[in-house]
Amino acid sequence: MTRGVERLLVYAVLAVAVAFAVAPVLGIILVALQAHASVGGSITSATDLTLANLGKAWTVGAFGSSLGSSSIVALFAVPITTALSLLAGYGIGALRFRYSGAVLALFVFALMIPIEDGLLPLYYIWRALGLTDTYLAIVVTEIGYQLPFGVFWMAAAFRSLPRELIDAARVDGATSWRTLVSVGAPVVLPAIVTLAALNFMWIWNDFLMPLIMISSESLRTAPLSISFFQGQYLTDITLMAAACVIVAFPVVMAYAFLQRQFIAGATLGAVKE
């Protein structure tokens, strides 16, 4: 194969792959910004753009309320998950107590279980406690679901540190807590940021668990509300597209700013599994 043909092939593959990834996203954004709800061939009439659909979808779909619910869940679940992962990862990866390997194996095993598997009994547990349809149940469940990856991730981060780093502080007489605060946590800060970004994405995007746990409208998270919204307004294509843009916006923004962390987390996380 000659160089020219090779180059052509390279760019052809790239063009097709990028088009496949981006075209639906651009299409939906264009429809969301369209001034006139069109019938047929929506993409060809996207010349007259407006933000009005976003405002209308926001009001009609009550996305203010559901984005608020999602924010409350994320506001509690993300920091707590990250903190508990940091603590456990430090215990397993840096302090390496007896059986820490077995504990880590337990979290890694939990990573393989489809979480859907325990969802029904969990619903009955919360129901028995009278806690279904509360933020408490959602937040606690989200934390538990994210911890297997978080613990595994932070344990890997601490294990990759040179042993002397932690030992030196310990020999100097620092308590394990003091060592974590002054040496451990600052050193693994990049891993913490990545974990928080991934946790935010997974918690924000979660659908099945809130679908089962939440029944009242005021608690609905954003993914739930767009699902209910589509049941009612599917025929209004501009409104639906606007709703998609609204719900995807927070995570896509986080991705725009932290894309390196998102990609590194997804890749390294998968590789180390």
Add this chain to the structure above:
Amino acid sequence: MTVPKTAWSPVALVRRGSIRSRRALDLGGVLYVLPALAFLALVLLLPVAMTAGLSLTSWDGLGPIKWVGLANYTALLSDPIVTTAMGNAVVMTFFTLAIPIVIGLATAIVLSRITRRLRTLWRTLLFLPAVIAPVVVAVGWRLVYEPTTGLLNGLLGAVGLSGLAKPWLGDFGLALPATGVVATWMEYGLVMVLFLAGIQRISPELFDAAKVDGAGLMGEVRHVTIPGLRYELLVAVVVTLIDSFRNFALIFNLTKGGPGNATVVPVLEVYRRGILHGRVGSASAIGITITVVLVLLVLGVLWLVRRRGGDEAAG
């Protein structure tokens, strides 16, 4: 997953007089893990154990629980919806595992051959589908597939191919592949970044040597890239295999399993039986079956690779 041996030698410990502090450290270490373990036990381990138990019972979710032994499992074998769901799961695995690995490999190879600045940009765009909520992906793609106002049929009409326009998700034959395309769309960016990171870890000398030997692009891919990506391939297979079964949000919001049962998958059937139809025992049996199948498949893949010495590449 290997557990590194502790670097602490007993002699050094005694000399430093830190045997006592090590014991205190042990307790300390356990305390750091306990909160996470408590959440794990409450939210995951206990409920999954309960699911295993419930799969041996007949229960509607409210009334008395009746022990039925393995009846739920034997009933699954002759249950037409379950066999349909399993068959559909195999098709979804093709779209979630096989195709993304091929496309992901091709795009990763291509991206590794262009300038760094462009690579970062394209990588960001290609990974975008992986960060969008599956619900939004499903709703968005419904707008793409919508028969009358949808983007796809509109596009086909605009380029004079309106004869190809179809009710994509409403057609019994097309609904499953159309759903599969969305699964591919969600998955290949992740596979691509995985392979791209792997290619960048392959020693440049190997590529140089291939060039000196006069290998073209294809020769290089066959003799350097693919062997160098053995470990990433394994990871991609395991991750996409798990994702092939975790598609509830996509199916629920795209087709609800329809038309008929054309796109029903195991997780959707668990939801329908467990939540909608009050057949908790049967739903649990499906859930446990998927998990066992999945874990066996994953362990099988790991075992195969380990036996072939794929571990060296993992180092």
